[in-house]
Amino acid sequence: MSQIKVKLAHSEALKFAAELPDGRRVELDSSEKMEKAFTPMELFLFALAGCTAMDVQWIMERQRQKVDKFEISVNGTRREEDPRYYETIDLEYALQGQELRKDAVERAIRLSQEEYCSVRAMLNNNVKFNIIYTIQTGNELPQKYTYSPKK
Amino acid sequence: MSQIKVKLAHSEALKFAAELPDGRRVELDSSEKMEKAFTPMELFLFALAGCTAMDVQWIMERQRQKVDKFEISVNGTRREEDPRYYETIDLEYALQGQELRKDAVERAIRLSQEEYCSVRAMLNNNVKFNIIYTIQTGNELPQKYTYSPKK
Numbered sequence: 436m437s438q439i440k441v442k443l444a445h446s447e448a449l450k451f452a453a454e455l456p457d458g459r460r461v462e463l464d465s466s467e468k469m470e471k472a473f474t475p476m477e478l479f480l481f482a483l484a485g486c487t488a489m490d491v492q493w494i495m496e497r498q499r500q501k502v503d504k505f506e507i508s509v510n511g512t513r514r515e516e517d518p519r520y521y522e523t524i525d526l527e528y529a530l531q532g533q534e535l536r537k538d539a540v541e542r543a544i545r546l547s548q549e550e551y552c553s554v555r556a557m558l559n560n561n562v563k564f565n566i567i568y569t570i571q572t573g574n575e576l577p578q579k580y581t582y583s584p585k586k
Numbered sequence: 587m588s589q590i591k592v593k594l595a596h597s598e599a600l601k602f603a604a605e606l607p608d609g610r611r612v613e614l615d616s617s618e619k620m621e622k623a624f625t626p627m628e629l630f631l632f633a634l635a636g637c638t639a640m641d642v643q644w645i646m647e648r649q650r651q652k653v654d655k656f657e658i659s660v661n662g663t664r665r666e667e668d669p670r671y672y673e674t675i676d677l678e679y680a681l682q683g684q685e686l687r688k689d690a691v692e693r694a695i696r697l698s699q700e701e702y703c704s705v706r707a708m709l710n711n712n713v714k715f716n717i718i719y720t721i722q723t724g725n726e727l728p729q730k731y732t733y734s735p736k737k
Contacts, residue, residue, distance in 0.1 A: 437664045441631045445656040449640045453632040459624065461612070463636040473610065475636035478629045479705050480592045481604040485614040485626035489600045505596040513588045518707035554630050556669035559710040 476513065476521070483524070484509045486554040490547035491528060498539045504531040521562055528568040529577065535570050537580065544568060544582055627664065627672070634675070635660045637705040641698035642679060649690045655682040672713055679719040680728065686721050688731065695719060695733055 443451045443463070450472065454460040464472035473481075488507050495502050506529045511521040530540055544566070548555060564584075569577035594602045594614070601623065605611040615623035624632075639658050646653050657680045662672040681691055695717070699706060715735075720728035 437666065437670075439628055439631055439662045439664070441628070441635055441660045441662075443632075443635045443639050443658040443660075445639070445643060445653075449643060451636055451639050451658075453636060455628060457620075459620065459622065459628075461624070461629075461632055463632065463639070465640055469608075469610065471610065473612070475633040475640065475705055477590055477592070477606060477610075478612075478636065479633035479708075480590055481594075481612055481614065482626045482630035482633060484592055484594045485602055485604060485629065488594050488596070488602050488614070489616055489626065492596060492600060502596075507594040507602075509592045509594075511590045511592075513590070513704070515588065517702050518704045519588075520704040520707040551668050553664070553669045553671040554626055556671040557630075557709050557713050559708060562708050 476511070476519075479521075480509050480511050480524075483552075483554045484526070486552045487526070487528075487544075487547045490551045491543045494543035494546050494551075495530075495539065498543065500532065500535055500539045500543075502530055502532045502535070505529070523563050523565065525565045526567075528566075529571075530568065531571040531577075533572055535572055537570060537578075540568055540570055541580070541582065545585070548582075548584060627662070627670075630672075631660050631662050631675075634703075634705045635677070637703045638677070638679075638695075638698045641702045642694045645694035645697050645702075646681075646690065649694065651683065651686055651690045651694075653681055653683045653686070656680070674714050674716065676716045677718075679717075680722075681719065682722040682728075684723055686723055688721060688729075691719055691721055692731070692733065696736070699733075699735060 443453045449465045451463040462472035508527045510525040512523040513519045566582040569579045571577035594604045600616045602614040613623035659678040661676040663674040664670045717733040720730045722728035
């Protein structure tokens with residue numbers, strides 16, 4: 436589907452209920468007591484990380500690379516002044532699998548970052564990315580690599 | 587807090603669990619049966635809408651404008667080709683309140699769009715916005731206005 440519709444309704448203070456047409460919903464808030472709600476900037480990081488995570492998972496499968504474990508850690512650092520966007524986003528892809536090849540992992544990340552990730556493709560140069568990835572093939576410690584964008 | 591950390595862990599197929607350090611979590615997926623999960627692009631729209639919703643709510647309070655009801659509708663249209671970002675985002679702010687002034691509403695939206703909204707400030711020109719707002723002060727039909735960015 437190429438159209439996505441969302442409705443937000445205010446409840447109290449800075450609380451809003453966000454809902455999709457099929458009823459799936461998330462509570463949004465910005466306060467000390469968040470309970471089960473999320474801030475917009477938290478949801479943004481979920482969206483960004485989820486987008487590239489799914490790309491990499493999908494591309495690794497197409498490359499017939501067996502991934503036993505896959506985690507992504509994201510650390511967003513906001514500006515102190517308004518607008519308080521993420522001026523830096525540190526992104527770490529951690530993959531485990533006996534037969535993982537560095538070139539295949541790097542290629543999957545590159546395809547996501549430069550060609551597939553829809554969230555990434557909407558971001559401007561206000562946001563600087565630091566991207567690393569780790570590969571663990573056996574019982575040794577994970578090997579760590581820095582990803583450098585070509586563009 | 588100026589740093590936000592998120593961790594994603596792969597479970598199966600394109601399913602990932604996204605978690606914040608305090609344990610709040612969202613399930614991410616991309617399939618026909620979404621159950622309680624969200625796609626990254628759905629979460630992105632929640633983030634964008636939530637960001638400007640909170641700004642406008644906050645600014646209206648500072649302007650001592652009493653808002654009885656406030657909803658935002660967002661309609662994102664994705665590209666057909668990769669990366670499938672939103673090439674158009676239609677945003678509608680719907681406000682109700684006896685004493686609402688058009689200039690105050692327009693000012694709140696402008697401040698959010700141009701100065702405060704952190705998510706908005708990270709977006710590039712791939713994304714075109716169509717923004718309208720409606721104001722209902724009494725029992726008449728809501729009045730509809732088009733918002734034009736100054737920048």
